[in-house]
Every structure is written in structure tokens, then in C-alpha cells.
Amino acid sequence: MTVKTKLNFPMIVVSNRLPFILARKDDGSLERKQCAGGLVTAVSPICVECKGTWVGWPGIQLKEDEIIPESSPDDKSPTSGLLSEQVESVAIDPNLFDLYYNGCCNGTFWPLFHSMPDRAAFSSETYDAYKKVNQVFAESTIKALRRTVARLDDERKTDVVPVVWIHDYQLMLTANIIRKVAEEEGLRLKMSFFMHIPFPAWDLMRLFPWDDEILEGILGCDLVGFHIDDYCLNFLDCCQRRLGCRVDRARFLCELDGRTIHIKSLPIGIPYAQFAEMSRVAPKVLKEKDQQIILGVDRLDYTKGLVNRVKAFERLLEKHPEYMEKCIFFQVAVPSRTDVKEYQALKEEMDQLIGRINGRFSKINWSPIRYIYGKFVKLFYTTRYKLALNEIMLIMVAGCISQEQLAAFYRDASVALVTPLRDGMNLVAKEFVACQDLSDPGVLMLSPFAGAGGMMQEAIIVNPYEIDEVADQLHRCLRMPFDERSLRMKQLQRREQGLDVNHWLNMFLISMGLCDLNNNPSSANKMAPLSVDDFDYYLSDYVDFDLDQDKKVKLSLILDYDGTLAPIAQKPELARMPDETREVLKRLARYSQDVSICVISGRSLIDLCDSIGIRGITYAALDGLEILSPDGTKYLHPITAEHETRIAHLLKSLQNEVCKEGAWVENKGALLTFHYRECKKHVRDAFMKRATEIFLAHGFQPHKAPMALEAKPEVKWDRGRASIHILRTTYGIDWTDRVRVIYCGDDANDEAAIETLSGIACTFKVQSSSTSASRTGANYRLRSSDEVLLMLKWIEKKLSLRRSPSPTSPVRPNRISMSFSFDESDDEMRRIRTNSRGRTQNIFRRTRKLEQGDADNENFIVGKSGDNNISPTSSQPPSPSSLAVSEDLNRYI
Numbered sequence: 095m096t097v098k099t100k101l102n103f104p105m106i107v108v109s110n111r112l113p114f115i116l117a118r119k120d121d122g123s124l125e126r127k128q129c130a131g132g133l134v135t136a137v138s139p140i141c142v143e144c145k146g147t148w149v150g151w152p153g154i155q156l157k158e159d160e161i162i163p164e165s166s167p168d169d170k171s172p173t174s175g176l177l178s179e180q181v182e183s184v185a186i187d188p189n190l191f192d193l194y195y196n197g198c199c200n201g202t203f204w205p206l207f208h209s210m211p212d213r214a215a216f217s218s219e220t221y222d223a224y225k226k227v228n229q230v231f232a233e234s235t236i237k238a239l240r241r242t243v244a245r246l247d248d249e250r251k252t253d254v255v256p257v258v259w260i261h262d263y264q265l266m267l268t269a270n271i272i273r274k275v276a277e278e279e280g281l282r283l284k285m286s287f288f289m290h291i292p293f294p295a296w297d298l299m300r301l302f303p304w305d306d307e308i309l310e311g312i313l314g315c316d317l318v319g320f321h322i323d324d325y326c327l328n329f330l331d332c333c334q335r336r337l338g339c340r341v342d343r344a345r346f347l348c349e350l351d352g353r354t355i356h357i358k359s360l361p362i363g364i365p366y367a368q369f370a371e372m373s374r375v376a377p378k379v380l381k382e383k384d385q386q387i388i389l390g391v392d393r394l395d396y397t398k399g400l401v402n403r404v405k406a407f408e409r410l411l412e413k414h415p416e417y418m419e420k421c422i423f424f425q426v427a428v429p430s431r432t433d434v435k436e437y438q439a440l441k442e443e444m445d446q447l448i449g450r451i452n453g454r455f456s457k458i459n460w461s462p463i464r465y466i467y468g469k470f471v472k473l474f475y476t477t478r479y480k481l482a483l484n485e486i487m488l489i490m491v492a493g494c495i496s497q498e499q500l501a502a503f504y505r506d507a508s509v510a511l512v513t514p515l516r517d518g519m520n521l522v523a524k525e526f527v528a529c530q531d532l533s534d535p536g537v538l539m540l541s542p543f544a545g546a547g548g549m550m551q552e553a554i555i556v557n558p559y560e561i562d563e564v565a566d567q568l569h570r571c572l573r574m575p576f577d578e579r580s581l582r583m584k585q586l587q588r589r590e591q592g593l594d595v596n597h598w599l600n601m602f603l604i605s606m607g608l609c610d611l612n613n614n615p616s617s618a619n620k621m622a623p624l625s626v627d628d629f630d631y632y633l634s635d636y637v638d639f640d641l642d643q644d645k646k647v648k649l650s651l652i653l654d655y656d657g658t659l660a661p662i663a664q665k666p667e668l669a670r671m672p673d674e675t676r677e678v679l680k681r682l683a684r685y686s687q688d689v690s691i692c693v694i695s696g697r698s699l700i701d702l703c704d705s706i707g708i709r710g711i712t713y714a715a716l717d718g719l720e721i722l723s724p725d726g727t728k729y730l731h732p733i734t735a736e737h738e739t740r741i742a743h744l745l746k747s748l749q750n751e752v753c754k755e756g757a758w759v760e761n762k763g764a765l766l767t768f769h770y771r772e773c774k775k776h777v778r779d780a781f782m783k784r785a786t787e788i789f790l791a792h793g794f795q796p797h798k799a800p801m802a803l804e805a806k807p808e809v810k811w812d813r814g815r816a817s818i819h820i821l822r823t824t825y826g827i828d829w830t831d832r833v834r835v836i837y838c839g840d841d842a843n844d845e846a847a848i849e850t851l852s853g854i855a856c857t858f859k860v861q862s863s864s865t866s867a868s869r870t871g872a873n874y875r876l877r878s879s880d881e882v883l884l885m886l887k888w889i890e891k892k893l894s895l896r897r898s899p900s901p902t903s904p905v906r907p908n909r910i911s912m913s914f915s916f917d918e919s920d921d922e923m924r925r926i927r928t929n930s931r932g933r934t935q936n937i938f939r940r941t942r943k944l945e946q947g948d949a950d951n952e953n954f955i956v957g958k959s960g961d962n963n964i965s966p967t968s969s970q971p972p973s974p975s976s977l978a979v980s981e982d983l984n985r986y987i
Contacts, residue, residue: 103257103608104144104147104245104246105140105144105147105259106147106148106149106235106238106239106258106259107141107146107259107261108149108150108231108235108258108259108260108268109149109150109261109262109265110261110262111129112150112151112152112153112181112183113134113137113150113173114126114173115127116153116154116156117154118154123163124160125163125166126163126165126166129171129173133261134171134173135172135368136596138173138176145180147180147181147241147242148176148181148182150182151183151184151191152183156185161178162181162183163178164177164178182234182235182237184234186230190223191227193220194226196433196434197219197223198217198220198224199224199263199264200434201217201220202215202217202220202302203263204263204291204397205397206294206302207263208291208516208517209292209294210396210397213396213436214301216302216303221303225267228265228266228268228271229271231268232268232275235272236276236281239272239276239281240279240281242256243256243283256283256284257285257608258272258286259286259288259602260285260286260288261290262289262291263289266311267307267308269311270313270314271314272285272314273314278775284606284608285314285316286315286317286606287317287319288318288319288320288360289318289319289321289325290321290519291518292321292325293320293326293329293332294328296331296332296336299328305332306336306337306870309332309336310869312329313333313337313339313348313350315355316353316356316606317355317358317602317606318355318356319359319605320358320359320360321359321361321518321519321545322359322545322548322549323359325359325545326346326359327343330343330346330357333348337350337870337875338870338874340624342621342622345619346358346359347620348621349877354619354620354621356619358601358605360598361519361545361546361549362519362598363593363595363598364528364595366524366590366594367591369528369529370528372529373501373505373528373530373531378506379499379502384420385421386417386420386421387421387422387506387508387509388407388421388422388424388507388508388572389425389426389504389507389511389526390423390424390512391426391504391510391522391525392426392427393427393428393430394427394429394437394441396437397514398515399514399541399558400425400440401443401447402513402558402561402564403425403558404423404444404447404448405447406568407451407463408451409561409562409565411451411455413569418457418460418462419457419459419460422460422461422463423511424463424464424503424507425448425464425465426466426495426503427465427466441467444465451463466495500525501529504525504526504528504529504530507526508572509536509539509571510522510523510526510536511568512526512539512540512541512544512546513540513541513564514541514543514544515543516544517544517545519546520540520544520545523544523546523550524546524550526538527586527587528587528590532580535580535582537553537574537582537583538583539554539564539568540553540554541555541556542555542557543558550589550590552581552583552585553582554571624881624884625884626884626888630888632856632873632874632885633836633888637834637836637889637892648689648833649688649689649833649834649836650689650820650824650833650834651689651836651838652817652820652835652836652855653692653693653694653838654841654844655669655693655695655705655706656695656696656697657839657860658838658840658844658860659671659675659706660672660705660879662800662840664772666701666760669705670705671706671879672883676708678887678890679708679886680708682886682889682893683710684710689893690824690825691710691712692711693714694718694813694816694839695714696715696716696717696762696765696843697715698716699713699716699720703722711724712820712824714813716762716764716765717765717812717816717843718731718816718817719809721816721819721820723823723824727823729823731807731809731811732809737807737808738764740793740794741761741763741764741766744766744788744792744805745761747788748766748785751784751788752768752784752785752788755773755774755781756770756771756773757769757770764806764807765806767802767803767804767805768785768789768802768803768804769801770782770801770802771802785803789805792805797842797843800841804843812843812846812847812850813846814846814848814849814850814851815850816847817835817847817850821833835851835854835856836857836858836885837855837856838858838876838882839858839859839860840860845870845871848870849871852871856873857871857872857874858872858874858875858876858885859875859876860875860876860877860878860879860881861876861877
């Protein structure tokens, strides 16, 4: 049964170029020309059949509202049935396109992803252009998606889901943009991405300064396809170590924002039957008699290893002069990026190298290397020996080598030399196999650094960097007996015939579950829910629960409230921490000798204490501007009277202008938050824009929060500095020697703490499925407050194995007299731990003496229990207001 009979969905294909070539005639009108390629051959018929759309750049600058013409009546190409109304042309400014394509795509991603970072240029200007062009592609795709969904709804096919299929490294940010708009507008879709080039290992990918944006952009899809398993594993490794994603390497699954993304190896094939038939009927084009042909077909690109290949052939002639006048190396090089200096230099190097070798070895009627570059044969010979033109085949016709001629080259060659230094797949190897005549088959020599190298094991595998090895293996191939050549080629042909381009398309459709969209995905294709035991992986190497009592360290938990301990609600007063979470926190608070707990929030202190109601923990309100310790000590960060006046004026302006249609202002005293979560989607942007203008007019820089804007005092204080203060006042200045910190939060305010504690704490970002992916510096991601509860349960489970909880509420001891005994042998021990983001953490397990003038002191006063915890300067006594504790708070002390 063919795929075509099973499809019941429209497909939107998104690629850098349209599937045909547009050219302008002498009269200025446009015409369509055929464009060959496996992707076009496989996907175009499907796009035509299901009434889909192809989104891409037309290759030339179109006039405003210029219509793409229909295909000519005699066009027999796969795109002939693709109507102009099924084409969404992407218009891009030429200067912007140059920065995007030549600057970022070819100047950065191409060498980096091909494991050649020394050739990569990292530029914020070209990456900004890349982001802008991806935004344009996304907008064009969304336009096509809206039309498609509207058509399906008009046809009452509301159960049919359109499929968006994005291709290659030029469009790695597009999916996330599309998904965000589709979710806002309620547009149903499935999305997939296929990478046609290699995906680099973690140590290379992290060289790109914005690698997390690239990874999150790709993960906007439901399915991500690569050629081979190695690239899939590289991608999973990057997602885990850079984004903190949960991954399943056994089943190739990745979890982000509550979605399970399938990572699949989908090795692309060729139109096998088409090449086999062309080679069968193609006339002979290589006229040499009694001479063996070594064939290379490549783009002129530094990743293809052309220089090494030519040098290996030279070494063959040096080692085995018997091949003189009996062997020819025939290299076809297709021009590539001719306006780039690096490629111009490569062409010049090839010209000089081939000229030198031909000059060295040529005879009167024989030249060792034939070199076709672009449309014409370039013939190299010495002035002393001019070759007889009737003894060589010159292709000097207008236009490039036809596919029929190429098929004849493949068929008549004795050896195909396919030795890239790095390649995503390399279809030349597959085309050579398809064109072989089993009555006298040739031999395939293949690099292991091409994707095909891991699959086509019957080929002769050679390392292109080993010049002598390639020469020796060439000698072996040229002398290989018929029975071995036949056996190897039969196996290769059998596999490639089965794994052709139609099989690739079939596997994509099956992997997406598109053959029957009414079937729900199998539970086996989903990430297993996070369990308590999963935190063994996250935290066992970080928190030393199993150490002896005299060596153990303490654990400090710093937890955000809204979105972390309690699910996000429409209004703060509706957010409720689950009873089970509250009970676990209460029990943990009793382990005063092992763990301290701090809840940090943007709420006011009274509101935060009322919402939690647990004794024996620290409450940090207003993002740490107000801190209430378990012993009753209260810290208030000083705020100017001018700030209070400006906050009052801002509150009044916001209430007068934008507090309507669900928008409202939360007044927290020193902080103020404008909420627009309850506004209807069509007015949100306008309200946010106007609120931002009001913030700026009153001298406040608006801080973004989930569906909100915040006004904060202009003080050098945030959750990061507040966290450091809490750790110092709880454990003393030398807290880093004996405390492990876990920080968990969900929004931009928490990112300040995550950044401050980077390398010091193990950090978690809570990212619910209702929000779009955001950048984070956290080590790991959790997807809900339920998973935060699992982490707390894991900690309780480990603590319960070590000691029983204290029967009374914890009382903070005098930090000056606090002492910890360590084995002297541990005095200078250092634990070096590489965390999930690839940084190296240095965690000392030794006693450090407090000394006056310690660089870490920073003039902070460490007082006895009951004193004010901190003072801005050592010379000023604590103010009465900072020592006073409200009667409303006494019940929490």
C-alpha cells in the first residue's frame, strides 16, 4: 500500500529555497525551471496530492505582489503539479539575506556543525540577521497555516491536523515562533524538523554563544530527525547538559515544557529506481580503453576533503608507477559559494595542485587527472606535451553535466572515491551504488566521517586524513577480484534499494503518526513521569547524605512560591500550596540539624507568611527586600522616600489608564506589579505596551514576569543577593565550606538568583507546559510544582535514613560559637564536580578560620541570635524599624 493512499492531512513544507528555480526573462517576466534533488523528488508529489503549501525563498528579488507563474505544460518534473497558490514566497531584503545566509548559515553553522570550529566566525550581527530571517519564515508559515486551517474548517474537517515540516540548519529557530503563535490563536498543527547536515557534539555546540536558543528552537517541534543515531545522541546530550532537559537515550526522547519530543534517526535515501534506469540506458561517455577510472563527484567545499583526495592519488602514482597510463582520476567539482574568499582560496589551491601533479606525471597521450569544474572541463597539461583531444572526453556544452551523463560516469568508474572530512549523509555514495552494473561492478571507497559511512559497511572504509592509507586502499580496490566486488556491490544495492527516498518519507510519516491521525500516540512514545528516584541522578552526587555524622554537610533549600511550591493562578490570592507539599515542608523543617528552608517570593511578608504558615523556616518577601528569620530576626532593606512617592504616582496612573478588561495592579509597598493575565488575547499587547510607557514615564524600568510587569526599587538587591545574605546570616561567612544549596524557581526574578548561585548551588527551573520555553541558567528543568514536591520527598527520604527529626521547632544557634569537626585529612580536600551545564564546580570540604579583613566579609555584621542579621555598614546600629517584628508575624516564629 502506498503512502499516498493513506494520507489525510495537508502538509506545509518549509525550506530555505523553493522547490524550483525562478528566472527572469528578457522581457522581465518570470519563468519556472526544474530543480533536481532528493527532497524535491520525494516531498513535492505529497505536497501536491494533499493540497499542501511550500514555503521558501524564491532565489531572486520579486516585485511587490508579483505572482509566481505556473509550471510550463511540458514540465514533467515532480513540482509540475505544484500550483502557484500552493507556494508561499518569503520576501527578504538582500542585505539582510546576505548576513543571514553567507554570514551566519555558511560562516558559522556550516563549519561548526561539520566539526571545523576554527573556520567558524561568531558574530552577534549575523546571528541577529539569522533570527530576523527565521522570524520572516515563521510569519509566512503562520500565514499558510491560517489559510490551511480555515479551509479545513470550511470543509468540516475539524479533526484533520495540518503538518508543518521544517528543513535544515537555516531555519532552526522557526518552530518555536510558530508554536507560540499557534497556541495563542488556537491553530492546530503538528511540527517536525529534519537536519540534513551533521549535528555536533556538546563540546563543539557550546562554542556557539546562543546555543540554548538554537536547541530550544528545534525542540519547538514534535519530531526532530537526523540522518544517523550519532547525531541524535549528540543532540540529546546538548539538550540535557545545556537546557537541563530530561532525556531518554534508549528511546530517543526529550522532554521540554511538558512536551515529549521524539528524536529519530531517519537516513535519507535517493530515487534509486530513477538512477538505476538512467545508468542502464545512458550512452558511454568515458572513451578511454584499457584504463581504470577513479571517480570523485563533489561540491567544491572544504568539508569534502578534495585536497587530501588528490594528494592520495599522487601518492598512489608514487608508490605504484605501474598505474601510469593505465589509471585516470576523474574529479567533478560543482562550484560553491564562489563569492566567499575561503572557497576562492580552495579553488586556487585545487587548480595549482592538479596542475602540478599533471605536470609531473603526464605523458604524450595520458594525463592522470581530469578535472571538471562547473559547466566546463578544465584540462591541465604541460606546454611540453599537448594531449590529443580525440583521446579524452570534453564536456563543453552550455549548462552543467546532465544527470544522464553523471549516471554514465558512475556506471563506468572502477572506483568511487567518496572521502569527505565530515558530511551529514553524502548521497554520491548511494547514487554510485544505484548506477552499478553487476556484470562488472566498481568499488566504493567511503569515509567513516560521512553519515553513509556508518551504514554502507560493505564499502572500503578509509580515513581521509591518512594519505598513505587511502593510497594503499586505492591500490587494493583497483586490483580487487570480480567475486569480491560483486559480493560487496550486491549487498550495497540490496540495502540502498530498500532504503530509498520513498522509504525515508514513509518512515517520517510513520514516526509522526501521520498515516492515521485519529490514533492517539502510544504511551510507550512518551517520557515516563518523573519519580522520586529520578532525583538520585540529579542530586546524589551533590548532597552527601551518606557521609558520617562528623563529616556531613548541611543542606539549604531556597524555594520560590508562586509557580514553584504553588501552581500559578489567575490572581495571587487564588494560588494555594497543596496540602501534601505543606506537610512535607513541615516535616523537613524539623530536621534543623541537617536542613534549612527559605521561601522567597515577590509577595509581601504578611501575605507570604499567611499563604505558607509553617514555623521554623525563613520567609524572604518582596524578592528579598524583607526577610524574617526563624528566630524572629527581621531584615528590611532600606528604601528611599522618593521611591515610595514615585510608586504611589505610578499606581495611580496605572489604575486610571490600564486597569480595565481584566488588567489590575497589585500594590506590595516597595514593589508594584501590573497583571494582564486575565485580559483577552487581542488587547494584551496594547495594554502591555501602554503600561510599559507609563512605567518608563515614572522613572521605572519594567521587569517582565509571567503575564505581568513589575516596578522595583533602584537598589542593588535581587533574589541572588538576598540568597547570599540568607546563607551568610544562617551559617556564617564561611558557609561555602559546609553547606550545599538547592535553589528552585520559575521566572525571571529567579534567574538572577540562578545566575548568582551558578557553580555554587544545584539549580532547578520550573517550566510549566502552559508557558513557552525560555532561556535559563539552571542546571535542570522541572515542569510543575508536583515535580518540586517529588524533589522534597526525595530529600525527606534521604534525611530519614540518616537521623530522626527534632521533636521541637528549630532554633538558630549562635553562629559565632558554631563549630564543625572535620577529619584533618579532609582539610584541603576539593570535590570537583562537572554539572549538567558543563561548568566545573569547586566545592571545598574543609574548615576555614574566620579572619578579620576576609574578602568575603564585605562589611556585613554577623551578630548573635536575636540581633539584626545585617547592616549596610558596620558603623551604623540597626534601626528600630528593622528590629521590630509585627504581631501578625509572631505566630510564625
